Amino acid sequence: MAKLLCDVRGKYRLEFLREIEEQSGGEIEVSLVVGDRGADLFSRPINTMKRDWRHERLRKHHMQDTVHQSANLDLLSSNEFHDMATMAIDHFQRVSKNYNYNSHNLDSVQDYLDYYYILTDVISQRMIEEEITHVVFFMTPHLGYDTVLYQVAKSLGIKTLVMNQQSLFNNRFFSSGSIDDYGNFDPTDSDAPAIPLEQGKLLDLFYMDGTWQKPGETGKINLRAFASFLKYVLRREPSLILKPLHLYKLLKRVSDVYGSLPDWRDPFANYFHKNALAYYEHLAEFDRGTVDYNQKYVYVPLHNQPEMSASTLGGRYRDQLLMIEAIARSIPEDWQVYVKENPRQGVFARGPFFFHRLSRIPNVKMLPSFADSAALVANAQVVGTVAGTAGWEGLLSGIPAVVFGGAWYKSLPGVTLYEEGLDFEKIAAAGVDHAALERAYGALVDRSHEGAIDGLFFDKIEGFNSAENAALVAKSVIGLIQEDIPTTYGAL
Numbered sequence: 001m002a003k004l005l006c007d008v009r010g011k012y013r014l015e016f017l018r019e020i021e022e023q024s025g026g027e028i029e030v031s032l033v034v035g036d037r038g039a040d041l042f043s044r045p046i047n048t049m050k051r052d053w054r055h056e057r058l059r060k061h062h063m064q065d066t067v068h069q070s071a072n073l074d075l076l077s078s079n080e081f082h083d084m085a086t087m088a089i090d091h092f093q094r095v096s097k098n099y100n101y102n103s104h105n106l107d108s109v110q111d112y113l114d115y116y117y118i119l120t121d122v123i124s125q126r127m128i129e130e131e132i133t134h135v136v137f138f139m140t141p142h143l144g145y146d147t148v149l150y151q152v153a154k155s156l157g158i159k160t161l162v163m164n165q166q167s168l169f170n171n172r173f174f175s176s177g178s179i180d181d182y183g184n185f186d187p188t189d190s191d192a193p194a195i196p197l198e199q200g201k202l203l204d205l206f207y208m209d210g211t212w213q214k215p216g217e218t219g220k221i222n223l224r225a226f227a228s229f230l231k232y233v234l235r236r237e238p239s240l241i242l243k244p245l246h247l248y249k250l251l252k253r254v255s256d257v258y259g260s261l262p263d264w265r266d267p268f269a270n271y272f273h274k275n276a277l278a279y280y281e282h283l284a285e286f287d288r289g290t291v292d293y294n295q296k297y298v299y300v301p302l303h304n305q306p307e308m309s310a311s312t313l314g315g316r317y318r319d320q321l322l323m324i325e326a327i328a329r330s331i332p333e334d335w336q337v338y339v340k341e342n343p344r345q346g347v348f349a350r351g352p353f354f355f356h357r358l359s360r361i362p363n364v365k366m367l368p369s370f371a372d373s374a375a376l377v378a379n380a381q382v383v384g385t386v387a388g389t390a391g392w393e394g395l396l397s398g399i400p401a402v403v404f405g406g407a408w409y410k411s412l413p414g415v416t417l418y419e420e421g422l423d424f425e426k427i428a429a430a431g432v433d434h435a436a437l438e439r440a441y442g443a444l445v446d447r448s449h450e451g452a453i454d455g456l457f458f459d460k461i462e463g464f465n466s467a468e469n470a471a472l473v474a475k476s477v478i479g480l481i482q483e484d485i486p487t488t489y490g491a492l
Helices: 013-025 042-049 082-094 109-129 145-155 223-236 237-241 246-261 276-286 320-328 352-359 373-378 391-398 424-431 434-447 455-460 466-481
Strands: 002-008 028-035 134-137 159-164 172-176 297-301 335-340 364-366 382-385 401-403 415-417
Touching: 002 013, 002 145, 013 028, 028 145, 082 109, 082 134, 082 145, 109 145, 109 415, 134 466, 145 159, 159 276, 159 434, 159 466, 172 466, 223 246, 237 246, 246 276, 297 320, 297 373, 297 391, 320 335, 320 352, 320 382, 335 373, 373 391, 373 401, 382 424, 391 401
Parallel strands: 002 028, 002 134, 134 159, 297 335, 297 382, 335 364, 382 401, 401 415
Antiparallel strands: 159 172
């Protein structure tokens, strides 16, 4: 019998689990659930390292009253330990006090490592005690706690099933047995029919607002931003109240930021931190620039961080400047790298040294945040990305893509996975065989699975029925676990 540990966030996914157990006829048991309040392991206290006093069962840390048993020895002795620990620490930083009010209290590298050692040992013990055979993720791990679950499972030799849903596929999802396999498949090993793709089509992505492509009017500080500013002062630097001149200068900088950026950007409405001021002052400087479409260039739109596509699927290239440096040293002398900031980005991973490091690369130009993405793609020689949608938009426009991470489309024609020594001129000259792209796209869709695993897509599916969707998802998960159907990428 298969015994599952499932990472479940969202009540609708609990319906998936009930269907899995019922449809399997007792052959699959959900032994441990990690997710929202009421689960066997509540995810939020793991990320914030705090008790939840509103919940009787969680008035202790998950790690409290535990004893070191060296259950994580396989992980600690792994050749990949350094890479795993680095990734987990990066993911845990998303709830550090520089970026989140409900933060953890880890400060130093040693703090993070100590916590990582404790948590991996505790999680390893639970998986061993429960005799877990499979760990199931309905989203690629990227939040810290789920990263640890994945790493522990791999170190113990427990099978993992990682599912993910892309914005282009409202009613389909992808699967793989490993994060490293994501995007890897052989499109020629399929008899599936080609699927027509409209050339040059601009994607309508629900998480991207069209107003972000326009300069617009400059903004001004609003009540929400002022409240966020006061919250920061009272919670993080109350001594500023006794320094009215310093407080005034700080508030003046905030007001100047709003007055220098398009009014669609509301940088401090939800969270203010003094460290973020320098980031938005840099953006204001770049927004005064222009775009020369006659220049030969590689277009590199930055990923929003923290997010799954860069932070997890990017591997070492979650450091996006590493990608830009690699492209800059590979392109011809008369080319440039055009870099555009993600309109949803905040200060996370964009400290002062980020821009100093960027400025040291001679053939790189930072573009205005409102520069037209469609025009930038269409006029580029190559699109460079970790794993972003811009690479796919490039393929639809006949522009080849160089990807650095686990893009869902990385095995399709027109895509080159980065390696040192690439000839970008040769890649640009090869272009994209659109007919081959349509055939490979058809093969990929044929390897995907019917159903929606992310609640964001439910209202985008005509006639959506929650119970029917849960049944479809459960059927696929059972088939994947029992290996009756193949994963989209790689093997389970």
